[in-house]
Amino acid sequence: MCEWAELADAAPRMRAALAAGGADRMSPFLFLSIPGVNAQEHRRLSEDWIRARRATSMDGRVAFAFDLGSREKIRIGYLSNDFHDHATSLLLIETFEAHDRARFEAHAFCFGADDGSAMRGRLRDAFHAFHDVAALSDAEAAQAIHDAGIDILIDLKGYTKGARTGILLLHPAPVQVNYLGYAGTLGGDLCDYLITDAHMTPGSAAADYSESFAYMPHSYQPRGRKGAIGAKPTRAEAGLPEQGFVFCCFNQAYKITPAVFDLWRRLLDEFPGSVLWLLRAEQAEGNLRGEALRRGVSPDRLIFAPDMNQVDHLGRLQLADLVLDTSPYGAHTTASDALWAGVPIVTFAGETFPSRVAGSLLHAVGMPELIAADAEEYLAIASVLASEPERLAALKTRLRQARLTAPLFDVGAYTRALEALFETMWSRRRGGLPAAAIWASVIKSF
Known part of the structure; x- marks a missing residue:
């Protein structure tokens, strides 16, 4: 790591692979940190990556039918292997806990190990149902999502470590969303929407993303107010010199x-x-x-x-x-x-x-x-x-x-805005409208 001798050649090699049709072996995630790779190229890498894996995932695919009828609660499902003491869960836990249970039924679909942490227990309590799909194949996990009647499936992994995009390829939910876990587009028709904000993806960037933009009013990233801050150690205890910036x-x-x-x-x-x-x-x-x-x-x-x-x-x-x-x-x-x-x-x-x-x-x-x-x-x-x-x-x-x-720290207002986006996504899907750019209004916490 931080061996930079060949770093300058990484982007040119990637472009040559794209031109030769061999970029499907290049993980899109690895190129997010490579200097000189632009947003359009990130999309092309994702498109090639998922296209190469689509045929395998389509073997034995079930054509899921969806109930788009009126219901009291929208059923949302979060898909991840990071439902433990992990950065994604640390950011999201207060949002999960703040979901309006009168309007939403939130499910977790977990394909990661149970680390036995307090965070794991807290996550279990935050959801209407916590489904362990780690031992299931992609097709079986997709069937479990469909059987739970999930209206909106929210992927928290993208192409990061341990991701199971094969589940998304099977489209077990009528609406699929790319959110938080992956810093870019997933390509193809994998997800209908990307949760974002006006700074992250101005409208002029739309061509660089396969998803339609779902705009939060402030930052797309959540952060609550319950995270305890430990005692400030001395500089010596932290291994820092006593003086100096x-x-x-x-x-x-x-x-x-x-x-x-x-x-x-x-x-x-x-x-x-x-x-x-x-x-x-x-x-x-x-x-x-x-x-x-x-x-x-x-x-x-x-x-x-x-x-x-x-x-x-x-x-x-x-x-x-x-x-x-x-x-x-x-x-x-x-x-x-x-x-x-x-x-x-x-x-x-x-x-x-x-x-x-x-x-x-x-x-x-x-x-x-x-x-x-x-x-x-x-x-x-x-x-x-x-x-x-x-x-x-x-x-x-x-x-x-x-x-x-x-x-940034108003998790109540953040969650209400996120839910407003989910409601708009669901309304458009029920009305037969395609995914399109949508906006959540500024909401005050209550």
Whole structure:
């Protein structure tokens, strides 16, 4: 990991494979973090990937018939293998719990292992029914979804690790939705809608996605207010020096590119004594220290933080002075964690979905000034905040106050808006209308 010798050739190799018709062996997920791959190419990769797997999934396919009649509750089903102590569930748990049970019957279809965690138990309690389909084939799982009478099936995996898109290919529900778990389009006719927002996918981006856009009024990503923040440790306890500015990025190491690392090197050069606080990754640490040394930066200015439970992780995050985003695959849950812990994040938005998530969150927390137009502005914003302690302190005060007021943390309003989108999807399907761009209005929590 972070072995960059061949990274520059990755996008050209991908384009050659697309031209030769051999891109169906290239996982779309792997290319989300490759510099130079544009949104249209991400769609082509997804289209080729799913087209190559369609024939196998269609073997023995049942042509499902659907009951589109009027009903008291819309039955929604969430499909994932991450119903445990995982980033996706940490983001979604309060939304699951906030669903209006008078209007919606929420089901979980889980094909992942039970980790025995408190989160697993909490998830079970959040749903009308929790279906374990791990031992079922794709066809059997699809049949179980259909037998449960699911009206809207919401996929939380896309092409990430352990995904079972073969279930979606069988279309066991009349409406299928791509939501949260995958940072891009799934291609083909796999899903009818993509849950998004105006920053993530402006209308001009529609041709780069196979799904119709279902727009949330603020960020597409949820974040509740119940997540406990642990006690703030001392810098020594966290392995940080007693003095010096702490630049932080807890994104996974595969998201770090040479161009981003060069920007970080410039900040470390500008602020002597500062450190770069990264998430521990055994396969990447040696390479990153070597890259620092090659750029004239002492390797001991890179501090690697170990994995820990979510509460303590949020506690230690408070030691960071400023979080720096990566590109083209930026922070998702890690950006949300930073903002909840009261630490600003600087990002620059590209044209692709994974590069725009932190910007979406910053809009929803009322800090769009931290979204740079390009790499140089990103560097300039970070430099100003690192050199003006009063300005940085004011931002942190705003973030602390935003916990009670910002749309990003208003899970009640978020869930009502999400449900409004589901109602519109269902209404259109019942009325024989095709999927199309839809919008949820701004809703106040109650």
